[in-house]
Amino acid sequence: MEVILTRDIKALGEAGKLVKVKPGHARNYLLPMGFAIPASPRNIAKIDVIKKQAAEDKLALHGKYSEIIKKMDGVELTFARKADENNHLFGSVSENDIVKALAEKEIEIHKADVVMEKHLKEIGTTDVVISFMTELQTTVKVNIEVE
Numbered sequence: 001m002e003v004i005l006t007r008d009i010k011a012l013g014e015a016g017k018l019v020k021v022k023p024g025h026a027r028n029y030l031l032p033m034g035f036a037i038p039a040s041p042r043n044i045a046k047i048d049v050i051k052k053q054a055a056e057d058k059l060a061l062h063g064k065y066s067e068i069i070k071k072m073d074g075v076e077l078t079f080a081r082k083a084d085e086n087n088h089l090f091g092s093v094s095e096n097d098i099v100k101a102l103a104e105k106e107i108e109i110h111k112a113d114v115v116m117e118k119h120l121k122e123i124g125t126t127d128v129v130i131s132f133m134t135e136l137q138t139t140v141k142v143n144i145e146v147e
Contacts, residue, residue, distance in 0.1 A: 001026045002039035006050055008058070009035060015054030016047050058133075065132035068107060072130065072138050077101045080147040083123055092119035093144055098128060102140070120144060 001023040008014045012021070018039055021030065030036035037043050077098060081089045095114040102109055115129040123146055127139040 003030055003036035004039050004043055004047060004050060005030075005036050007035055007054060015057075016051035018044070018047070062133065062136065065136045068109065068132070069130075069136060069138045071107050072102075072140060075102070075105060075107070076141040076143060078143040078145060080145050081123075082147045087123040087146075089121045089123070089144070092121045093142065094119045098140070098142065 002018060002020050003026050005013055005015050005017050005019060012019050019036075021036075026036065026038075031038070079093050079097060079101070081091055081093065083089050095111040095116060098114050099109060099111045109130060109132075113130055113132055115131050120126055120128075120142065123144050126142050126144075128142050129137055129139055131137045
């Protein structure tokens with residue numbers, strides 16, 4: 001099934017792009033969430049309008065995310081966790097933990113913005129990347145101490 005994306009979706013493409021997806025994915029996710037519209041001749045004529053609106057939205061988000069990055073400058077997060085004698089944590093520090101700690105400092109982000117290959121499971125200091133858009137990224141220093 002062909003649809004026109006109404007917003008940027010990492011796995012599919014940018015807003016205004018005509019993409020072919022499985023019918024179930026379109027019916028159950030993209031169309032109900034408003035992420036896409038059916039690729040009818042009438043909607044295909046609207047592609048330029050969709051691209052223009054997406055560019056305006058992206059510019060607004062760029063400003064919002066730039067402000068958040070300024071707030072995050074120099075922010076350090078400290079977590080106290082139980083660990084064994086080899087400094088391996090019994091639990092871990094996840095994206096949710098980082099989002100909650102930033103929220104306590106009045107910095108609101110989504111857990112999808114936190115880029116981690118895996119949860120942190122060792123005592124020490126680590127830089128964690130926060131990525132809002134491809135060109136807007138920053139790092140936050142995360143300290144994990146023994147409880």
